[in-house]
Amino acid sequence: MLRDRLLIMVNDQLAIDVLPYIPVRTGGLVLTGAAAPVRCREIRNARPETTVVMDQGSHTQQIATTDAPFGLKTNYGWRDLDLAGLNEILDGQRDNKASYAVTPTCFIPADQVGDASVLKAVIRQANHLRRGDTVVLLPCSWRWLRRSSLPDLAEQIRSCRHPVALIMQADGDPLERDQASEGLRQLCRSCPRLVLWRTDLAAFDAMAHGALGAAVGASAVLRHGVAPRPDSGGGGHKPFPVVLVRRLLRYHRVATLQDWFAHVDPWTCDCAVCAGAALTRFTDSDADVLRALLHTVCELYSLHEELDATLPGDDRIGWWRQQLTDAREYHRLLSSQTDTEVSFPKVLQAWRRWSPPALPTRGKHRTQDHSGPS
Secondary structure: OOOOOEEEEEEOOOHHHHHHHOOOOOEEEEEEOOOHHHHHHHHHHHOOOOOEEEOOOHHHOOEOOOOOOEEEEEOOEEEEOOHHHHHHHHHHHHHOOOOOEEOOEOEEOOOOOOOOHHHHHHHHHHOOOOOOOEEEEEEEEHHHHOOOOHHHHHHHHHHOOOOEEEEEEOOOOHHHOOOHHHHHHHHHHHOOOEEEEEEOOHHHHHHHOOOOEEEEEOOHHHOOEOOOOOOOOOOOOOOOOEEEEHHHOEEEEHHHHHHHOOOOOOOEOOOOOOOOOEOOOOOOOHHHHHHHHHHHHHHHHHHHHHHHOOOOOHHHHHHHHHHHHHHHHHHHHHHHHHOOOOOOOHHHHHHOOOOOOOOOOOOOOOOOOOOOOO
16 A cells, blocks of 8 residues: 555645546555545545545644644644544544544654654654554654764654654755755665655655655645644745656746747647647646646656566666666756756756665664554
């Protein structure tokens, strides 16, 4: 249910639109938003073979403490969850037909003291869950990927009885931060039951290096963790069309593509949504913003289909390195075709470097009996 599966994280309002483009065997949905339980039940009743789970977003609203690592916003205000309350919430997800339950973990900030006490509290309470249907969500600051904190993070993930879904929080792309890309690779090599959650194309680098699976955000706000905003609300900005340009291995605003291809023939796409049409055709209309999103979902699964066809280990890493090499050449081609300087992104440069080894297991580490979906 988790291994090599690529989930799409999407707001409940868009789930039905995205659903036709989700492959049953290798894909699935992570639903966010207030109506996620209802939408989950509707989808699973109509398509019981489709993997659908929920992220209740506690990490966007509250910071975890040693006394209250789990919690949930309710109609009556914020509710800290003890073990009984946590089981109640997880049972509620399953009652709404979720394929497996995901813990409502609060945000785990950077370790300022050096004792990893909040992180340990999350894993300690999760290990008291006597159930085999649960994934433990770890929404962490990107700073946990630095060399000073990474061993503690790896040790706690290894000690968890359940699979762990890791969210990396930062202002902007967390993997552009110093040591983050290398640290995440080491973590994936060191923790075989790790899922990368609420991410972008880092999903493919993670799975190439040993991650169990991944959940990629359908929109930019769902592609990395955000700092808790307990009082956030009100309207947002009007969405604009963004597309995944497969050849470049990067997301771009359509307006940027329109500038690049203003005087030359634009690149086209053969996905099920585009059917050979130009990537520059999308407007700011709601319908085109949605079609651009669906194009991106199709391209993600096209890339994932290739990954899934490789053998884990050196074969898969070799495939991924070739994708990165091709992307660099396409950046050069694009610059030549459009007479525009198109830089090769920092994170893609980092992924082209050779991988660090797995972290050593600490001497007194005791492996827990494993449970949960796999």
